[in-house]
Amino acid sequence: MRSRSHLLNGATAERYHQDVSLAAARIARKLATTDRPFSGANPQELAQVVDSVDLDTPLGDTAAALDELERVYLRDAVYFHHPRYLAHLNCPLVLPAVVGEAVIAAVNSSMDTWDQSGGATLMERRLVDWTAARIGLGTAADGVFTSGGTQSNMHAMLLAREETLRLAAKKARIPGDAPDSAAGRAELLPTLRVLTSEISHFSIEKSARVLGLAPDAVIPVPVDAATRRMRPDALAHELERCTRAGKTVMAVVATAGTTDFGSIDPLPRIADLCEQYDTWLHVDAAYGCGLLVSPTRRHLLAGIERADSVTVDYHKSFFQPVSASAIVVRDRTVLGHATHHADYLNPEWMAEKAIPNQVNKSLQTTRRFDALKLWMTLRIMGPDAVGELFDEVVDRAAQAWQLLQDDPRFDVAVRPELSTLVFRYRPAPGTAADLADSANLHAREMLAATGEAVIASTVVDGRHWLKFTLLNPLTSLEDISTTLDLVAQHAERHLAVPGSTVVAT
Numbered sequence: 375m376r377s378r379s380h381l382l383n384g385a386t387a388e389r390y391h392q393d394v395s396l397a398a399a400r401i402a403r404k405l406a407t408t409d410r411p412f413s414g415a416n417p418q419e420l421a422q423v424v425d426s427v428d429l430d431t432p433l434g435d436t437a438a439a440l441d442e443l444e445r446v447y448l449r450d451a452v453y454f455h456h457p458r459y460l461a462h463l464n465c466p467l468v469l470p471a472v473v474g475e476a477v478i479a480a481v482n483s484s485m486d487t488w489d490q491s492g493g494a495t496l497m498e499r500r501l502v503d504w505t506a507a508r509i510g511l512g513t514a515a516d517g518v519f520t521s522g523g524t525q526s527n528m529h530a531m532l533l534a535r536e537e538t539l540r541l542a543a544k545k546a547r548i549p550g551d552a553p554d555s556a557a558g559r560a561e562l563l564p565t566l567r568v569l570t571s572e573i574s575h576f577s578i579e580k581s582a583r584v585l586g587l588a589p590d591a592v593i594p595v596p597v598d599a600a601t602r603r604m605r606p607d608a609l610a611h612e613l614e615r616c617t618r619a620g621k622t623v624m625a626v627v628a629t630a631g632t633t634d635f636g637s638i639d640p641l642p643r644i645a646d647l648c649e650q651y652d653t654w655l656h657v658d659a660a661y662g663c664g665l666l667v668s669p670t671r672r673h674l675l676a677g678i679e680r681a682d683s684v685t686v687d688y689h690k691s692f693f694q695p696v697s698a699s700a701i702v703v704r705d706r707t708v709l710g711h712a713t714h715h716a717d718y719l720n721p722e723w724m725a726e727k728a729i730p731n732q733v734n735k736s737l738q739t740t741r742r743f744d745a746l747k748l749w750m751t752l753r754i755m756g757p758d759a760v761g762e763l764f765d766e767v768v769d770r771a772a773q774a775w776q777l778l779q780d781d782p783r784f785d786v787a788v789r790p791e792l793s794t795l796v797f798r799y800r801p802a803p804g805t806a807a808d809l810a811d812s813a814n815l816h817a818r819e820m821l822a823a824t825g826e827a828v829i830a831s832t833v834v835d836g837r838h839w840l841k842f843t844l845l846n847p848l849t850s851l852e853d854i855s856t857t858l859d860l861v862a863q864h865a866e867r868h869l870a871v872p873g874s875t876v877v878a879t
């Protein structure tokens with residue numbers, strides 16, 4: 375049967391080698407010749423190309439499919455390795471991780487049980503332990519890899535909810551209607567609250583919904599206007615207010631590296647308050663986790679070792695391919711809140727026989743061996759080299775901040791702690807605020823449309839600002855100043871003929 379020739383196995387090993395080499399050669403050429411982060415293609419143009427492919431008529435041949443892929447995808451993909459990709463928290467990749475990715479795809483372990491993963495389970499455990507040790511969570515720590523910060527945060531919120539209900543039940547000491555009985559849960563769930571800064575990641579709000587908390591369960595805590603860090607006095611105030619109102623704070627979520635500003639909430643002060651109010655502390659270090667390996671800036675995460683749970687996104691500041699993330703907890707027993715035994719997969723007797731599995735800790739079942747990428751990274755280049763790369767982009771952000779600070783054409787929002795810059799083109803005094811907004815958004819659109827650079831935008835105090843997220847050590851100060859010149863030119867042109875472009879907001 376010809377269809378069998380497409381299966382990857384011993385008989386096709388040589389073709390596997392050839393085909394993957396063909397793809398790798400194609401990408402190598404692409405990387406070597408890509409002169410802009412994006413082609414500027416618009417969705418309508420691309421939809422035509424994508425829609426024209428007849429998915430029921432195969433090309434049958436790898437080289438032909440790669441040729442087609444060039445037109446359908448590679449030509450107009452967004453390239454994060456390019457130094458003028460400055461938009462979101464997407465990093466360029468380190469080679470060892472990409473090699474790991476190739477191995478993951480071909481061996482295809484699944485991280486649920488030992489009989490689907492073998493030693494991969496032990497390797498993931500080593501990397502979770504390594505991460506926990508870097509954080510300083512102590513010897514009872516554990517965790518599990520996830521698909522991303524959103525999932526890690528949701529997992530942490532689930533554990534915080536269950537732990538809060540368990541403790542409430544213990545306190546109530548009335549077995550019949552204890553808070554973790556069905557009736558008790560129904561009564562307590564609507565009173566649960568999560569306190570997090572007003573600029574924390576939206577996945578906290580989403581998690582609260584998924585977890586069946588009240589619509590107003592997530593209480594935004596104000597940040598300091600100058601630093602964009604959570605205000606501990608405001609947190610203390612909210613904790614007190616919740617207690618007085620008979621609400622149970624199931625978690626305080628601190629952010630170590632906010633998505634927009636890279637600001638790091640004051641972890642020691644927040645940890646003190648969590649201790650005082652006996653509340654779960656989750657630290658979302660999806661972005662700031664790169665500091666765990668920084669040779670010069672580890673101190674910025676001081677206090678993170680006091681967290682009950684931590685989110686890390688290796689695919690943001692460890693230069694790993696998507697997906698690679700983990701949730702790490704101080705007390706491994708809490709992971710049991712996500713455990714379910716299925717007769718066919720992970721019966722209790724297996725745990726009794728000490729056959730290790732990761733599915734008992736995970737919200738996923740079938741799961742990629744993403745940890746292998748980090749493994750290869752640590753084994754080939756080592757943690758210091760990763761930290762040095764992250765340090766470089768943090769240094770660059772500080773230099774770029776100075777550049778913006780000295781440039782009368784721009785306002786800059788916050789002095790960066792990590793590697794984001796939020797700024798805006800400042801029009802002549804007297805320019806209408808809406809027009810200033812649309813000039814800035816127009817500049818962003820024009821950069822993308824020409825492919826000169828890809829940058830982001832966000833809203834600060836009700837106005838549109840532009841954003842650079844620096845994660846590429848190859849982004850030079852010259853790349854940044856050239857991009858700023860282009861922003862200014864596009865904005866000025868828009869201000870001269872404001873009606874010329876309608877900008878979607």
Ligand SMILES: *Cc1c(COP(=O)(O)O)cnc(C)c1O
Pocket residue numbers: 463521522523524525527575577629631632633658659660661687699
């Ligand atoms: C990116 C980000 C997340 C979400 O992570 P994903 O990997 O995109 O799901 C969560 N928190 C913060 C602070 C982030 O920057």
